[in-house]
């Protein structure tokens with residue numbers, strides 16, 4: 001799994017600032033620790049999707065009222081629901097460091113976020129390779145909480161994907177434990193728009209695309 005150091009530094013707030021040697025060494029050390037405690041798991045299901053009215057996506061087992069998701073899925077006939085997690089180990093590292101070394105806690109947070117993104121990209125890539133064999137092409141993944149895609153749908157993901165079976169629970173406020181977990185919809189269409197697994201931000205089409213994420 002290729003973890004982007006730029007992402008780690010971005011989460012740490014290094015925008016346009018080059019971290020010095022000491023910071024880089026500390027980040028590498030913490031990242032190695034995060035990777036050593038990570039237990040990567042995922043679950044996914046491919047569902048049909050129809051659009052009964054404007055701004056509504058019906059996946060059979062989940063109905064979502066979201067203009068942003070509907071725009072991203074325009075022209076899609078199926079979609080994956082996916083969840084990826086790196087497990088509870090990083091949360092334990094963060095909790096321990098919070099009482100003894102807040103700098104390390106901040107780096108574990110940033111490294112954990114970058115690792116779960118890298119793992120999600122890998123899962124996304126595997127799912128798209130599978131879909132490609134059936135003549136389907138993927139859109140960038142779209143998570144509950146983006147734009148007007150309500151976090152309430154985390155409950156649907158949990159039910160449909162059996163998230164407790166891979167150790168993911170939801171709090172009353174819909175936060176996931178382990179915290180470094182990602183849920184997303186990946187639209188599948190019969191037309192290739194050359195979407196980037198890493199998302200619209202990394203795509204040359206950017207603002208000119210009708211399906212872009214918010």
Ligand code: SF4
Pocket residue numbers: 139140193194195196199200201203204205206207209210211212213
């Ligand atoms: S901007 Fe690029 S990655 Fe995003 S939906 Fe459009 S083609 Fe796909």
